Amino acid sequence: MSEQVWFSADYSQARDRFLEAAKAAGARIETRENPASGPDGEVLATDIAFIGDPDAESVLLTFSGTHGAEGYCGSGVQVGWLRSGLWREAPASVAQIHVHAVNPHGFAHTSRTTEDNVDLNRNFVDFAAGAPVNPGYETIHDILCPTVWDDDAADRLAARSAAYTQQHGTWAFKEALTAGQYTHGNGIFFGGTAPSWSRTNVERLLAGHCAGRRQLAVIDYHTGLGPRGFGERIVDHLPGSAGYQRCLDWYDGDCASPHLGTSASARLTGQMLDAIEHQLPDVAVTAIALEYGTQPEHEVISALCADNWLRFHGDENSPRGRAIKAQARDAFYQDADDWKQMVFERALDTQRRAIKGLTS
Numbered sequence: 001m002s003e004q005v006w007f008s009a010d011y012s013q014a015r016d017r018f019l020e021a022a023k024a025a026g027a028r029i030e031t032r033e034n035p036a037s038g039p040d041g042e043v044l045a046t047d048i049a050f051i052g053d054p055d056a057e058s059v060l061l062t063f064s065g066t067h068g069a070e071g072y073c074g075s076g077v078q079v080g081w082l083r084s085g086l087w088r089e090a091p092a093s094v095a096q097i098h099v100h101a102v103n104p105h106g107f108a109h110t111s112r113t114t115e116d117n118v119d120l121n122r123n124f125v126d127f128a129a130g131a132p133v134n135p136g137y138e139t140i141h142d143i144l145c146p147t148v149w150d151d152d153a154a155d156r157l158a159a160r161s162a163a164y165t166q167q168h169g170t171w172a173f174k175e176a177l178t179a180g181q182y183t184h185g186n187g188i189f190f191g192g193t194a195p196s197w198s199r200t201n202v203e204r205l206l207a208g209h210c211a212g213r214r215q216l217a218v219i220d221y222h223t224g225l226g227p228r229g230f231g232e233r234i235v236d237h238l239p240g241s242a243g244y245q246r247c248l249d250w251y252d253g254d255c256a257s258p259h260l261g262t263s264a265s266a267r268l269t270g271q272m273l274d275a276i277e278h279q280l281p282d283v284a285v286t287a288i289a290l291e292y293g294t295q296p297e298h299e300v301i302s303a304l305c306a307d308n309w310l311r312f313h314g315d316e317n318s319p320r321g322r323a324i325k326a327q328a329r330d331a332f333y334q335d336a337d338d339w340k341q342m343v344f345e346r347a348l349d350t351q352r353r354a355i356k357g358l359t360s
């Protein structure tokens with residue numbers, strides 16, 4: 001395998017490689033340009049590669065970059081899958097849709113959130129019905145989002161987080177932090193106040209190309225949680241549901257459920273995978289997030305908080321700004337051969353199982 005040439009050093013290179021690989025695979029490509037531009041003025045876009053019969057009753061659907069900077073990982077997997085010819089393993093009855101850089105602004109700026117500071121994977125809520133509430137976040141916002149970020153900021157964050165967890169428990173801190181919040185637009189894990197540009201794209205894709213199919217296997221690539229290099233298959237289908245059972249069958253029980261407390265992830269609100277199932281009630285959706293670990297959790301949280309400070313109080317082009325961006329990249333992507341190999345092997349096994357599940 002040549003993982004090294006599939007994983008890219010920045011968004012532009014990733015985009016070029018994806019388009020090239022998709023073309024080489026004979027894919028039809030659709031591009032949705034984001035109104036904003038990248039840090040060097042580059043075009044930002046979500047590119048979608050379609051392979052196979054547009055009327056096939058089964059579809060393998062993959063996403064990279066739902067969380068912007070996490071796209072370094074998912075892009076590498078998609079490029080490798082297409083570039084190496086592995087995509088040919090899918091039979092004619094299974095079409096493929098690979099969505100590259102769902103959140104291109106975050107990918108290009110090495111940030112987890114969108115151009116609106118929205119966590120796309122908390123944004124799929126029914127805003128008309130009222131956003132979910134997360135009272136725990138209110139109590140930790142000031143700890144996470146200080147107005148000053150200096151050399152001691154990470155230590156202060158660690159000390160204050162430790163004090164909070166001592167009082168309320170580790171899991172309570174994790175839920176308050178990551179579940180999603182809809183009140184602090186300058187905070188982290190902010191789900192927004194309206195559907196984001198990226199969400200609207202996903203919904204258009206589902207309505208135009210996935211409705212009317214019989215079944216859909218979805219794999220959404222993420223990073224930053226769990227042991228380094230390990231890919232946890234997170235299933236958010238409710239335990240006992242048909243979708244949950246299919247995940248257990250397809251992945252041989254090697255799944256983790258936030259509902260059962262067996263996942264590194266807390267239960268979240270406004271998730272994309274739940275919304276896909278909701279938008280396509282007549283399609284058998286079998287969806288997982290494949291979540292790869294990078295660094296210890298406290299380091300990832302520190303990188304997130306630093307990057308949030310940078311967006312609202314700092315300058316990306318200052319020495320501190322560049323250091324924070326490097327820190328953010330390491331938190332969501334390990335530019336190391338062993339990590340890339342672990343990522344790709346697990347992804348390959350997962351996509352093969354998904355295709356087998358769609359054909360069994």
Ligand SMILES: [Zn+2]
Pocket residue numbers: 067070121221222223
């Ligand atoms: Zn993620």
